[in-house]
Amino acid sequence: MTQDEKTLKILLIGNSLVGKSSLLLRFCDNRFNEDMGTTIGVDFRFANISVEGESIQLQIVNGKKQR
Numbered sequence: 001m002t003q004d005e006k007t008l009k010i011l012l013i014g015n016s017l018v019g020k021s022s023l024l025l026r027f028c029d030n031r032f033n034e035d036m037g038t039t040i041g042v043d044f045r046f047a048n049i050s051v052e053g054e055s056i057q058l059q060i061v062n063g064k065k066q067r
């Protein structure tokens, strides 16, 4: 990562089974997996997007509401 590359941290939060993991998988890999199972602990992914020619790194944390 170069010094001037921008990084954004994104936290996905919401109740269990609302589709957080599915949203993340679709965004990062453009896939859908019907039997993914509930997320244990914290799961995170990195993604790069380009906005007006500028590269931005996304650090997406898939959180979980504790109950």
Ligand SMILES: Nc1nc2c(ncn2[C@@H]2O[C@H](COP(=O)(O)OP(=O)(O)OP(=O)(O)O)[C@@H](O)[C@H]2O)c(=O)[nH]1
Residues within 6 Å of the ligand: 014, 015, 016, 017, 018, 019, 020, 021, 022, 023, 033, 034, 035, 036, 037, 038, 039, 040, 064, 065
């Ligand atoms: N039909 C349909 N089902 C979806 C969609 N998104 C998610 N699901 C289903 O909803 C269920 C829960 O999705 P997850 O992505 O695992 O939800 P989650 O919020 O990560 O759940 P936890 O990890 O338990 O917090 C799964 O059975 C998915 O297959 C959607 O857009 N359409």
Ligand SMILES: [Mg+2]
Residues within 6 Å of the ligand: 020, 021, 022, 037, 038, 039
């Ligand atoms: Mg999940």
